[in-house]
Structure formats: structure tokens, C-alpha cells
Amino acid sequence: MRKLVLIGYMGAGKSTIGQALSKRMQILFSDTDTLIEEKQGRCIADIFAQDGEDYFRELETNCLKELLEQKEDRIVSTGGGLPLRKENQELLRQIGCTIYLQVSKETVLKRLEGDKNRPLLQVADREAKIADMIQIRHPIYLETADVTIAVDGRKVKEIVEEIENLLLNGNFGKK
Numbered sequence: 001m002r003k004l005v006l007i008g009y010m011g012a013g014k015s016t017i018g019q020a021l022s023k024r025m026q027i028l029f030s031d032t033d034t035l036i037e038e039k040q041g042r043c044i045a046d047i048f049a050q051d052g053e054d055y056f057r058e059l060e061t062n063c064l065k066e067l068l069e070q071k072e073d074r075i076v077s078t079g080g081g082l083p084l085r086k087e088n089q090e091l092l093r094q095i096g097c098t099i100y101l102q103v104s105k106e107t108v109l110k111r112l113e114g115d116k117n118r119p120l121l122q123v124a125d126r127e128a129k130i131a132d133m134i135q136i137r138h139p140i141y142l143e144t145a146d147v148t149i150a151v152d153g154r155k156v157k158e159i160v161e162e163i164e165n166l167l168l169n170g171n172f173g174k175k
């Protein structure tokens with residue numbers, strides 16, 4: 001194993017599943033948003049507000065380049081917009097096996113109800129924004145991922161076990 005990378009829309013459970021998988025497999029866990037916040041000394045919302053989305057996307061690319069250089073096996077959780085850049089898609093392929101955690105608009109709305117920390121969702125019509133973003137991102141996630149796992153209505157343990165079974169059976173990288 002090299003690295004397992006979890007991609008998908010915000011609220012899909014990338015960090016939660018990544019941490020659970022890391023604990024179960026006893027390997028390192030990294031979250032690209034957390035790595036960026038630690039390196040910048042400020043939260044994602046402040047980076048967006050002070051420097052804009054383009055600057056943040058560049059930070060994501062730099063974070064992937066750093067992860068690529070690291071040799072240890074690990075689980076990596078990414079920000080929802082990270083795969084949108086072509087350069088990042090290629091870096092993800094080089095880093096390791098990529099899993100798309102597919103989530104519905106309804107599940108996202110429920111999970112992120114009241115969340116004020118997502119800069120791209122600070123709009124009047126969150127439901128429409130989420131629907132639009134998922135529609136745009138879904139084909140990119142599908143193209144980037146080695147495996148797609150639907151997460152709606154499923155428990156973290158169940159998803160972790162599915163990923164473990166895929167690893168044990170060698171079913172990654174078979175598009």
C-alpha cells in the first residue's frame with residue numbers, strides 16, 4: 001500500500017472515515033485542510049476571506065506535492081474542491097489509490113445544517129448551491145477516483161469494512 005486518498009463533496013465523511021480507517025489499519029492519517037491550516041496558522045474561512053479561493057487552491061496543490069514526497073503509508077482526506085484542478089487530479093493519481101465517497105444533496109444538507117465554517121456555503125440558497133456544486137464535481141470525482149463508494153445511510157464502520165475488503169481483495173486501481 002502507498003496512500004489511500006479520500007475525495008468527495010463536503011459532508012461526505014472523508015475526515016471521519018479517514019480517521020476511523022487510520023485507527024483500524026494503524027497507519028497515519030492526514031487531512032489536507034488541517035495540514036493547510038496548521039501551515040498557514042489560520043482557518044480555511046480566514047484564508048478564503050483574506051486571500052481568496054485561488055490562493056487556497058494553490059495551497060492545496062502544494063500540500064499534495066508535499067504528501068507525494070512522503071514515503072509512509074497513510075490515509076489522506078482531502079477538501080471537497082481539491083480534485084477540481086487538473087494538476088491535482090494527476091497528483092492524486094501519483095499519491096495512491098483514490099476513493100470517491102459519493103453523497104447526496106439531501107445527506108449533505110442534513111449533515112451540514114447550521115455549519116458556518118464552509119466558505120462556499122455562506123449563501124442565501126444553500127440547497128441550490130450544494131446541488132449545483134455536486135452536479136459540477138461529480139463527474140470530476142468519478143474520473144479521478146479508482147473506486148466509488150456510496151455513503152448515504154451507511155455507518156462509518158460499514159464503509160471502513162468495505163474499504164478494507166477492497167484492499168484485501170486487491171480491487172483498487174481497476175477503473
